[in-house]
Amino acid sequence: MMGEHIMSELKLPSRSADFSEWYNELVIRAELADYAPVRGCMIVRPYGWAIWENIQQSLDRSFKATGHVNAAFPMLIPRSFIDREKSHVEGFSPELAVVTHGGGEELEEPLVVRPTSETIIGHAYSKWIQSYRDLPLLINQWNSVVRWELRTKLFLRTLEFFWQEGHTAHATLEEAETETRQMLDIYRDFAVNEAAIPVIPGRKTASERFAGADQTYSIEAMMGDGKALQSATSHNLGQNFAKAFEIRFLDQNGVLQYCWTTSWGLSTRFIGAIIMVHGDDQGLILPPRLAPHQVVIVPIYKSDEERIKVLEAARRIRSELVASGLRVVLDEREGTSPGFKFNDWEMRGVPLRIEIGPKDVAKENVVLARRDTPGKGGKSFVPQAGISEAVSGALEAVQKALYDRALNFRNANTADPKDFEDFRAAVEKGFAYSFWCGSPECERRIKEETKATTRCIPFDGPDGVGECIYCRKPASEKAYFAKAY
């Protein structure tokens, strides 16, 4: 038996007692990421990157299915490009990383490390687009960008982060709007069906809008501490960048027109969402569809004789599961006890564990343990015959249970406050869904007084009218308010 002080070192800080510390330590201990030598930068470790690769695969498939293609634009952008779109400059100037020297010489014009690529892509689009026949232009790129943030946290906010940014150009406002909404819906579908994270799709208020956009849409998710995380965004850029970069086309009638452009992105921040929505005191819990390993097999044995038998069976089961398309790891490490392995893989969030020992070999069954249900309650005996069906079924059950749990949690922590005092209490716990008169002034005051910001105005808002939660004037729409990451 281990002493208590040693046990406490093995345990994560409690999620409920110190959510922030729980998160920080989990990211390190699950080997998702590590701190880099430069403040605010992050090393994404292989296990964390494997999650990102699964995210990429899923999204990339959806992008391609809707006619988008991938390309790569440069990381270095002439400083003057940023200055061309007025609100874009205002939004991004404070957080630009600027390159002033190259090859030992001071540059004539400083270069910025892209904080996002609207400008350099706008520049390219102005050359490529001449006619309505060139439209729509639908390009995405997977890359990293740099924003000089003051306060950073692994995955959630780092100086450099990885993402995809889609940039499209269209002949009409309607088409651009359809595209913007279509991409948001792809994110929504991804969050719900792949990541098992319930999200609220909606429109951002002017103050929360992307610098240079006419309209920003987002999906908003509730984290395990009740705070909101903007999990993906999609922007209708109107003609702002088209005008700044002369992106024009000749229409069917021979009239020269500015294009309508959009951009949309989802970043490695989403990994932070997965951690904060599903994780528990034991560590990470990954949704089966995105888990690098969906199943871990832990063999249990004492003697050499047992070892040979158990491993033989374990390998056979692995082969069968792999053959049915599952991502499986067999933990054959020597000198490590089964109990240690259980905890180790639980920290890493593997959704399903198969335990197989001499007794199971004799009875031709295994123990199946669900990561989302701790202790004995999540364990069951399953025959080795037909194991892949049982495992697939269990993975689907975990996927669904994670979503249901997250949704229940969000519902339980979302309030429709009667008055502003109620509202204050609500945003300490989670989301407040309230009528809002639409004035930036009320929005600003609410933020000052409660730290809660408007997250979004959901698309499926109420039909009726009500009173603004702050000023009590008539209001026609409801917004979600919350403290946000």
Add this chain to the structure above:
RNA sequence: CGGGGCGUGGCGCAGCUUGGUAGCGCGUACGGUUCGGGACCGUAAGGUCGGAGGUUCGAAUCCUCUCGCCCCGACCA
């Protein structure tokens, strides 16, 4: 940028008040016993104490300056 905390083997810390040349736990390597919920014993490797200057016979410890990181706030995917 304001407030707080911390820099000592890979990790977590003690030692500092009252200077005497560095210690504990974990981890690592090797050997053995173990193995159905974080095993144990033995042996070993590993640190010029964040950096620079100063005081002193002597500095992890005292003084000055610096650098970095983490947490909380103001800005942000």
